[in-house]
Amino acid sequence: MYGLAAIQQANGWAMAGAGACIVLIGLAVLSFLISMIPRLTGFFEERAQPPIDKSEMATQPKTIVPDKLPDDIGAASTIYISFTDDIGETFSLIELHRKAKEVGLPHPHLSLNRFRDAGILVSVGSGRFTWKPLSE
Amino acid sequence: MDLLLQFLTNTGYYLADYRHFLMWGIGITFVYLAIGKQYEPLLLLPIGFGVLLGNVPFFKGFGLGIYEPNSVLHYLYFGVTTGVYPSIVFLGLGAMTDFSSLLARPKLMLLGAAAQMGIFFTLLSALALGFLPKEAASIAIIGGADGPTSIFLTAKLAPHLIGPIAIAAYSYMALIPIIQPPIMRLLTTKAERRIHMPDPRPVSRKELLIFPVVGLFLCCFLAPASIPLLGTFFFGNLMKVSGVVDRLAQTARNAIIDTATIFLGLTVGASTQADVFLTTKSVGIFALGAVAFSIATASGVLFGKLMNLVSKEKINPLLGAAGVSAVPGSAREVHMMGQKEDPSNYLLMHAMACNSSGVIGSAICAGILWSFNVG
Numbered sequence: 289m290y291g292l293a294a295i296q297q298a299n300g301w302a303m304a305g306a307g308a309c310i311v312l313i314g315l316a317v318l319s320f321l322i323s324m325i326p327r328l329t330g331f332f333e334e335r336a337q338p339p340i341d342k343s344e345m346a347t348q349p350k351t352i353v354p355d356k357l358p359d360d361i362g363a364a365s366t367i368y369i370s371f372t373d374d375i376g377e378t379f380s381l382i383e384l385h386r387k388a389k390e391v392g393l394p395h396p397h398l399s400l401n402r403f404r405d406a407g408i409l410v411s412v413g414s415g416r417f418t419w420k421p422l423s424e
Numbered sequence: 425m426d427l428l429l430q431f432l433t434n435t436g437y438y439l440a441d442y443r444h445f446l447m448w449g450i451g452i453t454f455v456y457l458a459i460g461k462q463y464e465p466l467l468l469l470p471i472g473f474g475v476l477l478g479n480v481p482f483f484k485g486f487g488l489g490i491y492e493p494n495s496v497l498h499y500l501y502f503g504v505t506t507g508v509y510p511s512i513v514f515l516g517l518g519a520m521t522d523f524s525s526l527l528a529r530p531k532l533m534l535l536g537a538a539a540q541m542g543i544f545f546t547l548l549s550a551l552a553l554g555f556l557p558k559e560a561a562s563i564a565i566i567g568g569a570d571g572p573t574s575i576f577l578t579a580k581l582a583p584h585l586i587g588p589i590a591i592a593a594y595s596y597m598a599l600i601p602i603i604q605p606p607i608m609r610l611l612t613t614k615a616e617r618r619i620h621m622p623d624p625r626p627v628s629r630k631e632l633l634i635f636p637v638v639g640l641f642l643c644c645f646l647a648p649a650s651i652p653l654l655g656t657f658f659f660g661n662l663m664k665v666s667g668v669v670d671r672l673a674q675t676a677r678n679a680i681i682d683t684a685t686i687f688l689g690l691t692v693g694a695s696t697q698a699d700v701f702l703t704t705k706s707v708g709i710f711a712l713g714a715v716a717f718s719i720a721t722a723s724g725v726l727f728g729k730l731m732n733l734v735s736k737e738k739i740n741p742l743l744g745a746a747g748v749s750a751v752p753g754s755a756r757e758v759h760m761m762g763q764k765e766d767p768s769n770y771l772l773m774h775a776m777a778c779n780s781s782g783v784i785g786s787a788i789c790a791g792i793l794w795s796f797n798v799g
Contacts, residue, residue: 289554290552290553290554291552292552294551294552294553294554295548295551295552298551298556298557298560299557300547300548300551300552300557300560301548303544303547303557303561303793303796304544304545304547304548305544306792306796307543307544307547307789307792307793307796308540308541308544310646310647310788310792311537311540311785311788311789311792312534312537312538314537314642314643314646314647314788315533315534315536315537315781315784315785315788316533316534316537317642318530318533318638318639318642318643318784319530319531319533319534320530321638321642322526322527322530322533322631322635322638323530323531325527325630325631325634325635325638326628326631329628329630329631329634382524386626389623389626390626395768396623397623397770398768
Protein backbone atom coordinates (compact mmCIF):
# COMPACT_ATOMS: atom_id res chain seq x y z
CA MET A 289 0.00 0.00 0.00
CA TYR A 290 1.29 3.48 -0.87
CA GLY A 291 0.42 7.14 -0.48
CA LEU A 292 -2.10 8.64 1.90
CA ALA A 293 -3.83 5.29 2.33
CA ALA A 294 -0.57 3.78 3.68
CA ILE A 295 -0.18 6.67 6.13
CA GLN A 296 -3.78 6.24 7.26
CA GLN A 297 -3.39 2.48 7.59
CA ALA A 298 -0.27 2.80 9.79
CA ASN A 299 -1.88 5.52 11.92
CA GLY A 300 0.87 7.80 10.61
CA TRP A 301 -0.91 11.13 11.06
CA ALA A 302 -1.48 10.43 14.74
CA MET A 303 2.11 9.21 15.26
CA ALA A 304 3.61 12.26 13.56
CA GLY A 305 1.26 14.75 15.24
CA ALA A 306 1.58 13.29 18.71
CA GLY A 307 5.34 12.79 18.37
CA ALA A 308 5.94 16.37 17.23
CA CYS A 309 3.75 17.76 20.04
CA ILE A 310 5.42 15.61 22.71
CA VAL A 311 8.95 16.63 21.76
CA LEU A 312 8.01 20.33 21.44
CA ILE A 313 6.15 20.40 24.75
CA GLY A 314 8.81 18.30 26.48
CA LEU A 315 11.65 20.60 25.48
CA ALA A 316 9.56 23.72 26.15
CA VAL A 317 8.91 22.47 29.71
CA LEU A 318 12.59 21.61 30.14
CA SER A 319 13.49 25.07 28.86
CA PHE A 320 11.09 26.66 31.35
CA LEU A 321 12.43 24.56 34.23
CA ILE A 322 16.04 25.41 33.52
CA SER A 323 15.15 29.10 33.29
CA MET A 324 13.81 28.73 36.84
CA ILE A 325 17.00 27.16 38.23
CA PRO A 326 18.88 30.47 38.77
CA ARG A 327 15.87 31.95 40.58
CA LEU A 328 15.63 28.93 42.83
CA THR A 329 19.34 28.80 43.60
CA GLY A 330 19.35 32.59 44.07
CA PHE A 331 16.44 32.35 46.50
CA PHE A 332 18.14 29.70 48.64
CA GLU A 333 21.51 31.46 48.53
CA GLU A 334 19.88 34.72 49.63
CA ARG A 335 18.34 32.99 52.62
CA ALA A 336 21.59 31.30 53.55
CA GLN A 337 23.79 34.43 53.29
CA PRO A 338 24.60 36.45 56.44
CA PRO A 339 23.63 40.17 56.33
CA ILE A 340 26.21 42.35 54.57
CA ASP A 341 28.08 44.93 56.57
CA LYS A 342 27.51 48.18 54.63
CA SER A 343 30.48 50.01 56.21
CA GLU A 344 32.78 47.21 55.01
CA MET A 345 31.35 47.50 51.50
CA ALA A 346 32.09 51.22 51.39
CA THR A 347 35.80 50.64 52.10
CA GLN A 348 36.24 48.04 49.32
CA PRO A 349 38.18 49.39 46.33
CA LYS A 350 36.18 49.61 43.10
CA THR A 351 37.55 48.31 39.81
CA ILE A 352 37.99 51.11 37.32
CA VAL A 353 36.88 50.02 33.90
CA PRO A 354 37.78 51.95 30.78
CA ASP A 355 34.93 52.66 28.33
CA LYS A 356 37.14 51.70 25.44
CA LEU A 357 40.19 49.44 25.31
CA PRO A 358 43.45 51.08 24.18
CA ASP A 359 44.29 50.41 20.52
CA ASP A 360 47.77 49.26 21.53
CA ILE A 361 47.45 45.51 22.01
CA GLY A 362 50.16 45.41 24.69
CA ALA A 363 48.35 48.03 26.77
CA ALA A 364 45.02 46.30 26.26
CA SER A 365 46.48 42.99 27.37
CA THR A 366 47.70 44.45 30.68
CA ILE A 367 44.08 45.07 31.67
CA TYR A 368 43.24 41.45 30.94
CA ILE A 369 46.42 40.17 32.62
CA SER A 370 45.32 41.88 35.84
CA PHE A 371 42.17 39.73 35.85
CA THR A 372 44.18 36.52 35.96
CA ASP A 373 46.26 37.51 39.01
CA ASP A 374 43.90 35.70 41.34
CA ILE A 375 43.04 32.83 38.94
CA GLY A 376 46.58 31.53 38.64
CA GLU A 377 49.25 31.23 36.00
CA THR A 378 47.11 29.06 33.75
CA PHE A 379 43.40 29.62 33.22
CA SER A 380 40.56 28.75 30.86
CA LEU A 381 39.28 31.29 28.33
CA ILE A 382 35.80 30.96 29.84
CA GLU A 383 37.11 32.19 33.21
CA LEU A 384 38.89 35.12 31.60
CA HIS A 385 35.88 35.98 29.43
CA ARG A 386 33.63 35.86 32.50
CA LYS A 387 35.89 38.23 34.44
CA ALA A 388 35.99 40.66 31.52
CA LYS A 389 32.18 40.55 31.25
CA GLU A 390 31.78 41.05 34.98
CA VAL A 391 33.69 44.31 34.91
CA GLY A 392 31.96 45.39 31.71
CA LEU A 393 34.87 45.48 29.25
CA PRO A 394 33.62 45.94 25.68
CA HIS A 395 33.77 42.99 23.23
CA PRO A 396 35.80 40.46 25.25
CA HIS A 397 35.44 37.88 22.46
CA LEU A 398 37.19 40.15 19.97
CA SER A 399 39.90 41.12 22.43
CA LEU A 400 40.71 37.52 23.33
CA ASN A 401 40.84 36.70 19.65
CA ARG A 402 43.31 39.55 19.06
CA PHE A 403 45.51 38.37 21.94
CA ARG A 404 45.54 34.85 20.55
CA ASP A 405 46.37 36.05 17.04
CA ALA A 406 49.18 38.21 18.42
CA GLY A 407 50.62 35.29 20.37
CA ILE A 408 50.18 37.02 23.73
CA LEU A 409 47.63 34.47 24.89
CA VAL A 410 48.93 30.97 24.29
CA SER A 411 47.56 27.49 24.88
CA VAL A 412 49.30 25.21 27.35
CA GLY A 413 47.08 22.23 26.49
CA SER A 414 44.02 20.66 28.12
CA GLY A 415 41.98 23.79 27.41
CA ARG A 416 44.22 26.00 29.62
CA PHE A 417 45.96 29.19 28.54
CA THR A 418 48.71 31.45 29.81
CA TRP A 419 50.13 34.87 29.01
CA LYS A 420 53.28 35.28 26.96
CA PRO A 421 54.73 38.78 26.96
CA LEU A 422 55.18 40.45 23.57
CA SER A 423 58.77 40.15 22.37
CA GLU A 424 60.56 43.45 22.00
CA MET B 425 46.47 -28.74 -10.11
CA ASP B 426 42.97 -29.39 -8.70
CA LEU B 427 44.12 -27.99 -5.39
CA LEU B 428 45.35 -24.84 -7.06
CA LEU B 429 42.10 -24.45 -8.99
CA GLN B 430 40.10 -24.96 -5.81
CA PHE B 431 42.19 -22.32 -4.10
CA LEU B 432 41.69 -19.89 -6.97
CA THR B 433 37.92 -20.38 -6.98
CA ASN B 434 37.89 -19.56 -3.28
CA THR B 435 39.70 -16.25 -3.66
CA GLY B 436 37.89 -12.95 -3.44
CA TYR B 437 38.99 -12.10 -7.01
CA TYR B 438 37.05 -15.05 -8.36
CA LEU B 439 33.99 -14.55 -6.17
CA ALA B 440 33.70 -10.79 -6.74
CA ASP B 441 30.99 -9.34 -8.92
CA TYR B 442 30.11 -5.75 -9.94
CA ARG B 443 28.28 -5.13 -6.63
CA HIS B 444 31.45 -5.65 -4.61
CA PHE B 445 33.33 -3.19 -6.78
CA LEU B 446 30.49 -0.69 -6.47
CA MET B 447 30.66 -0.96 -2.68
CA TRP B 448 34.44 -0.64 -2.80
CA GLY B 449 33.91 2.58 -4.77
CA ILE B 450 31.66 3.86 -1.98
CA GLY B 451 34.14 2.79 0.70
CA ILE B 452 37.06 4.48 -1.07
CA THR B 453 34.96 7.65 -1.48
CA PHE B 454 34.32 7.71 2.27
CA VAL B 455 37.99 7.17 3.05
CA TYR B 456 38.87 9.94 0.58
CA LEU B 457 36.33 12.34 2.11
CA ALA B 458 37.75 11.58 5.56
CA ILE B 459 41.43 11.96 4.68
CA GLY B 460 41.39 14.29 1.67
CA LYS B 461 38.53 16.60 2.58
CA GLN B 462 38.55 15.99 6.35
CA TYR B 463 34.74 15.67 6.40
CA GLU B 464 33.86 14.04 9.75
CA PRO B 465 37.05 11.93 9.64
CA LEU B 466 36.40 10.33 13.03
CA LEU B 467 33.31 8.69 11.57
CA LEU B 468 33.94 8.39 7.87
CA LEU B 469 37.36 6.75 8.15
CA PRO B 470 36.22 3.74 10.24
CA ILE B 471 32.96 3.47 8.27
CA GLY B 472 34.72 3.75 4.92
CA PHE B 473 37.26 1.11 5.84
CA GLY B 474 34.45 -1.02 7.27
CA VAL B 475 32.70 -0.84 3.88
CA LEU B 476 35.88 -2.16 2.24
CA LEU B 477 36.19 -4.87 4.87
CA GLY B 478 32.57 -5.96 4.63
CA ASN B 479 32.75 -6.25 0.88
CA VAL B 480 35.65 -8.60 0.53
CA PRO B 481 33.95 -11.55 -1.20
CA PHE B 482 34.15 -14.85 0.70
CA PHE B 483 32.63 -18.27 0.72
CA LYS B 484 29.42 -18.27 2.75
CA GLY B 485 29.48 -20.68 5.67
CA PHE B 486 33.13 -20.14 6.67
CA GLY B 487 32.08 -18.03 9.66
CA LEU B 488 33.74 -14.90 8.24
CA GLY B 489 30.99 -12.44 7.38
CA ILE B 490 29.38 -10.01 9.76
CA TYR B 491 25.99 -11.71 9.36
CA GLU B 492 27.40 -15.21 10.03
CA PRO B 493 27.07 -16.44 13.61
CA ASN B 494 30.34 -17.06 15.46
CA SER B 495 32.41 -14.81 13.20
CA VAL B 496 34.61 -12.21 14.91
CA LEU B 497 32.88 -9.40 13.05
CA HIS B 498 29.52 -10.75 14.18
CA TYR B 499 30.63 -10.52 17.82
CA LEU B 500 31.88 -6.98 17.32
CA TYR B 501 28.58 -6.14 15.58
CA PHE B 502 26.76 -7.30 18.70
CA GLY B 503 27.42 -3.87 20.22
CA VAL B 504 25.48 -2.29 17.35
CA THR B 505 22.52 -4.67 17.21
CA THR B 506 21.98 -4.45 20.96
CA GLY B 507 22.39 -0.67 21.08
CA VAL B 508 25.42 -0.90 23.41
CA TYR B 509 27.79 1.24 21.33
CA PRO B 510 25.36 4.16 20.88
CA SER B 511 24.74 4.16 24.61
CA ILE B 512 28.49 4.30 25.31
CA VAL B 513 28.95 7.05 22.71
CA PHE B 514 26.28 9.08 24.51
CA LEU B 515 28.16 8.64 27.79
CA GLY B 516 31.22 10.21 26.21
CA LEU B 517 29.16 12.94 24.53
CA GLY B 518 27.66 13.87 27.87
CA ALA B 519 31.13 14.08 29.39
CA MET B 520 32.17 16.42 26.55
CA THR B 521 29.14 18.71 26.39
CA ASP B 522 29.19 22.09 28.01
CA PHE B 523 25.60 23.15 28.68
CA SER B 524 26.45 26.59 30.04
CA SER B 525 25.40 28.50 26.90
CA LEU B 526 22.10 26.58 26.82
CA LEU B 527 21.50 27.26 30.51
CA ALA B 528 22.26 30.92 29.95
CA ARG B 529 19.59 31.16 27.25
CA PRO B 530 17.11 28.31 27.71
CA LYS B 531 14.75 29.47 24.98
CA LEU B 532 17.30 28.29 22.40
CA MET B 533 16.18 24.81 23.40
CA LEU B 534 13.00 25.42 21.37
CA LEU B 535 15.10 25.57 18.21
CA GLY B 536 16.45 22.12 19.05
CA ALA B 537 12.86 20.91 19.34
CA ALA B 538 11.75 22.59 16.10
CA ALA B 539 14.56 20.99 14.12
CA GLN B 540 13.15 17.57 15.02
CA MET B 541 10.14 18.23 12.77
CA GLY B 542 12.13 16.75 9.89
CA ILE B 543 11.83 13.39 11.66
CA PHE B 544 8.04 13.41 11.67
CA PHE B 545 7.74 14.72 8.13
CA THR B 546 10.02 11.90 6.96
CA LEU B 547 8.00 9.39 8.94
CA LEU B 548 4.96 10.32 6.85
CA SER B 549 6.96 10.30 3.61
CA ALA B 550 8.42 6.85 4.33
CA LEU B 551 4.99 5.45 5.15
CA ALA B 552 3.64 6.93 1.92
CA LEU B 553 6.43 5.24 -0.04
CA GLY B 554 5.33 1.86 1.29
CA PHE B 555 7.80 1.26 4.12
CA LEU B 556 6.45 -0.63 7.12
CA PRO B 557 5.83 1.53 10.25
CA LYS B 558 8.92 0.22 12.07
CA GLU B 559 11.09 0.78 9.01
CA ALA B 560 9.57 4.23 8.46
CA ALA B 561 10.34 5.21 12.07
CA SER B 562 13.95 4.04 11.68
CA ILE B 563 14.37 5.99 8.45
CA ALA B 564 12.71 9.08 9.91
CA ILE B 565 15.22 9.34 12.75
CA ILE B 566 17.91 10.21 10.17
CA GLY B 567 16.31 13.68 10.33
CA GLY B 568 17.70 14.00 13.84
CA ALA B 569 21.18 14.03 12.22
CA ASP B 570 22.47 11.90 15.03
CA GLY B 571 24.31 8.74 13.99
CA PRO B 572 24.26 6.84 17.30
CA THR B 573 20.56 7.61 17.81
CA SER B 574 19.73 6.42 14.29
CA ILE B 575 21.66 3.19 14.86
CA PHE B 576 20.11 2.66 18.26
CA LEU B 577 16.52 3.03 17.05
CA THR B 578 17.10 0.98 13.90
CA ALA B 579 18.68 -1.80 15.96
CA LYS B 580 15.51 -1.92 18.00
CA LEU B 581 12.92 -1.56 15.23
CA ALA B 582 14.39 -2.63 11.88
CA PRO B 583 17.79 -4.31 12.38
CA HIS B 584 17.90 -5.40 8.73
CA LEU B 585 18.20 -1.72 7.73
CA ILE B 586 21.08 -0.74 10.04
CA GLY B 587 23.63 -0.63 7.21
CA PRO B 588 21.85 1.74 4.82
CA ILE B 589 20.41 3.91 7.61
CA ALA B 590 23.73 4.32 9.38
CA ILE B 591 25.52 5.06 6.13
CA ALA B 592 22.84 7.58 5.12
CA ALA B 593 22.90 9.28 8.53
CA TYR B 594 26.69 9.58 8.67
CA SER B 595 26.97 10.58 5.01
CA TYR B 596 24.56 13.46 5.46
CA MET B 597 26.30 14.48 8.68
CA ALA B 598 29.57 14.61 6.76
CA LEU B 599 27.88 16.59 4.00
CA ILE B 600 26.59 19.30 6.33
CA PRO B 601 28.87 21.94 4.72
CA ILE B 602 27.16 21.17 1.41
CA ILE B 603 23.54 20.59 2.49
CA GLN B 604 22.87 23.24 5.12
CA PRO B 605 24.29 26.55 3.78
CA PRO B 606 21.99 26.82 0.71
CA ILE B 607 18.91 26.14 2.86
CA MET B 608 20.01 28.69 5.45
CA ARG B 609 20.68 31.30 2.77
CA LEU B 610 17.39 30.61 1.02
CA LEU B 611 15.28 31.04 4.15
CA THR B 612 16.95 34.07 5.72
CA THR B 613 17.58 37.65 4.68
CA LYS B 614 20.96 39.34 4.92
CA ALA B 615 19.72 41.47 7.81
CA GLU B 616 18.58 38.38 9.71
CA ARG B 617 21.93 36.67 9.21
CA ARG B 618 23.61 39.75 10.68
CA ILE B 619 21.67 39.70 13.94
CA HIS B 620 24.11 39.66 16.84
CA MET B 621 23.36 37.55 19.87
CA PRO B 622 24.17 39.14 23.24
CA ASP B 623 26.90 37.45 25.24
CA PRO B 624 25.48 34.73 27.50
CA ARG B 625 25.31 35.41 31.23
CA PRO B 626 27.69 33.51 33.51
CA VAL B 627 26.21 30.24 34.68
CA SER B 628 26.81 29.07 38.24
CA ARG B 629 28.18 25.66 39.11
CA LYS B 630 24.96 24.87 40.94
CA GLU B 631 22.94 25.33 37.74
CA LEU B 632 25.32 23.07 35.85
CA LEU B 633 24.95 20.43 38.57
CA ILE B 634 21.17 20.63 38.73
CA PHE B 635 20.64 20.47 34.95
CA PRO B 636 21.56 16.79 34.32
CA VAL B 637 19.27 15.69 37.14
CA VAL B 638 16.36 17.86 35.97
CA GLY B 639 17.00 16.80 32.36
CA LEU B 640 17.02 13.12 33.27
CA PHE B 641 13.89 13.52 35.35
CA LEU B 642 11.97 15.28 32.63
CA CYS B 643 13.18 13.57 29.44
CA CYS B 644 13.38 9.99 30.68
CA PHE B 645 10.08 10.20 32.55
CA LEU B 646 8.51 11.64 29.39
CA ALA B 647 9.95 9.01 27.06
CA PRO B 648 11.36 6.11 29.11
CA ALA B 649 12.54 4.42 25.92
CA SER B 650 15.22 7.11 25.70
CA ILE B 651 16.85 5.91 28.96
CA PRO B 652 19.71 4.01 27.25
CA LEU B 653 20.76 7.19 25.43
CA LEU B 654 19.81 10.07 27.69
CA GLY B 655 20.54 8.17 30.90
CA THR B 656 24.20 7.74 29.98
CA PHE B 657 24.30 11.22 28.40
CA PHE B 658 23.23 13.02 31.55
CA PHE B 659 25.40 10.75 33.71
CA GLY B 660 28.43 11.65 31.59
CA ASN B 661 27.57 15.32 31.95
CA LEU B 662 27.18 15.06 35.71
CA MET B 663 30.63 13.45 35.93
CA LYS B 664 32.03 16.38 33.95
CA VAL B 665 30.43 19.21 35.89
CA SER B 666 30.75 17.65 39.35
CA GLY B 667 34.51 18.13 39.24
CA VAL B 668 35.00 15.33 41.76
CA VAL B 669 35.53 12.48 39.29
CA ASP B 670 37.76 14.15 36.72
CA ARG B 671 39.52 10.88 36.01
CA LEU B 672 36.26 9.14 35.10
CA ALA B 673 35.04 12.08 33.03
CA GLN B 674 38.36 12.20 31.14
CA THR B 675 38.16 8.47 30.42
CA ALA B 676 34.54 8.74 29.26
CA ARG B 677 35.24 11.60 26.88
CA ASN B 678 38.46 10.15 25.51
CA ALA B 679 39.20 6.43 25.74
CA ILE B 680 35.67 5.12 26.11
CA ILE B 681 33.99 7.16 23.37
CA ASP B 682 36.94 6.58 21.04
CA THR B 683 36.82 2.82 21.54
CA ALA B 684 33.06 2.72 20.94
CA THR B 685 33.38 4.97 17.87
CA ILE B 686 36.05 2.74 16.34
CA PHE B 687 33.99 -0.44 16.67
CA LEU B 688 30.72 1.29 15.84
CA GLY B 689 32.11 2.80 12.64
CA LEU B 690 33.99 -0.28 11.54
CA THR B 691 31.14 -2.73 12.07
CA VAL B 692 28.46 -0.42 10.66
CA GLY B 693 30.63 -0.04 7.57
CA ALA B 694 31.15 -3.80 7.39
CA SER B 695 27.40 -4.35 7.67
CA THR B 696 26.99 -2.93 4.15
CA GLN B 697 27.65 -6.27 2.49
CA ALA B 698 26.75 -5.80 -1.18
CA ASP B 699 24.02 -8.45 -1.23
CA VAL B 700 22.32 -6.87 1.82
CA PHE B 701 23.01 -3.22 1.04
CA LEU B 702 22.39 -2.81 -2.67
CA THR B 703 18.62 -2.94 -2.76
CA THR B 704 15.89 -0.55 -3.91
CA LYS B 705 15.08 0.04 -0.25
CA SER B 706 18.54 1.52 0.26
CA VAL B 707 17.95 3.98 -2.57
CA GLY B 708 14.66 5.01 -0.92
CA ILE B 709 16.41 5.38 2.44
CA PHE B 710 19.07 7.66 0.94
CA ALA B 711 16.46 9.82 -0.78
CA LEU B 712 14.36 10.07 2.37
CA GLY B 713 17.47 10.79 4.45
CA ALA B 714 18.22 13.83 2.31
CA VAL B 715 14.62 15.00 2.70
CA ALA B 716 14.76 14.43 6.46
CA PHE B 717 17.96 16.41 6.83
CA SER B 718 16.79 19.31 4.67
CA ILE B 719 13.40 19.58 6.37
CA ALA B 720 15.05 19.46 9.79
CA THR B 721 17.35 22.34 8.86
CA ALA B 722 14.52 24.34 7.31
CA SER B 723 12.12 23.82 10.21
CA GLY B 724 14.76 25.01 12.69
CA VAL B 725 15.45 28.18 10.69
CA LEU B 726 11.76 28.90 10.15
CA PHE B 727 11.03 28.42 13.84
CA GLY B 728 13.80 30.93 14.60
CA LYS B 729 12.03 33.44 12.35
CA LEU B 730 8.73 32.68 14.06
CA MET B 731 10.31 33.30 17.47
CA ASN B 732 11.45 36.70 16.21
CA LEU B 733 7.87 37.56 15.29
CA VAL B 734 6.51 36.85 18.75
CA SER B 735 9.47 37.77 20.93
CA LYS B 736 10.93 41.19 21.77
CA GLU B 737 14.49 39.93 21.95
CA LYS B 738 15.60 39.02 18.43
CA ILE B 739 17.57 35.88 17.80
CA ASN B 740 19.59 35.03 14.72
CA PRO B 741 17.40 32.54 12.80
CA LEU B 742 20.52 30.80 11.45
CA LEU B 743 20.78 29.23 14.90
CA GLY B 744 17.74 27.09 14.04
CA ALA B 745 19.89 25.13 11.60
CA ALA B 746 22.09 24.07 14.51
CA GLY B 747 19.04 22.51 16.16
CA VAL B 748 19.84 19.29 14.32
CA SER B 749 22.09 17.29 16.58
CA ALA B 750 25.11 17.01 14.29
CA VAL B 751 27.64 18.17 16.89
CA PRO B 752 29.62 20.30 16.19
CA GLY B 753 29.33 20.36 12.37
CA SER B 754 26.08 22.26 12.10
CA ALA B 755 27.07 24.76 14.82
CA ARG B 756 30.27 25.43 12.90
CA GLU B 757 28.34 26.03 9.68
CA VAL B 758 26.00 28.48 11.41
CA HIS B 759 28.94 30.33 12.92
CA MET B 760 30.77 30.49 9.60
CA MET B 761 27.72 31.79 7.75
CA GLY B 762 27.16 34.43 10.42
CA GLN B 763 30.79 35.51 10.13
CA LYS B 764 30.61 35.62 6.36
CA GLU B 765 27.92 38.29 6.61
CA ASP B 766 29.53 40.11 9.52
CA PRO B 767 33.01 39.13 10.73
CA SER B 768 32.27 40.46 14.22
CA ASN B 769 29.28 38.14 14.63
CA TYR B 770 30.16 35.26 16.97
CA LEU B 771 27.40 32.68 16.92
CA LEU B 772 29.34 29.56 17.84
CA MET B 773 28.49 29.41 21.54
CA HIS B 774 24.79 30.01 20.87
CA ALA B 775 24.78 27.48 18.04
CA MET B 776 26.34 24.90 20.37
CA ALA B 777 23.43 25.50 22.75
CA CYS B 778 20.98 24.61 19.95
CA ASN B 779 23.16 21.66 18.99
CA SER B 780 23.12 20.18 22.48
CA SER B 781 19.37 20.63 22.76
CA GLY B 782 19.11 18.89 19.38
CA VAL B 783 20.95 15.88 20.84
CA ILE B 784 18.40 15.73 23.67
CA GLY B 785 15.52 16.30 21.23
CA SER B 786 16.51 13.55 18.82
CA ALA B 787 17.01 11.06 21.67
CA ILE B 788 13.52 11.91 22.95
CA CYS B 789 12.16 11.42 19.42
CA ALA B 790 13.84 8.02 19.25
CA GLY B 791 12.20 7.10 22.55
CA ILE B 792 8.81 8.30 21.30
CA LEU B 793 9.06 6.43 17.99
CA TRP B 794 10.22 3.29 19.76
CA SER B 795 7.31 3.39 22.18
CA PHE B 796 4.84 4.04 19.31
CA ASN B 797 6.12 0.95 17.51
CA VAL B 798 6.58 -1.49 20.38
CA GLY B 799 4.82 -4.78 19.88
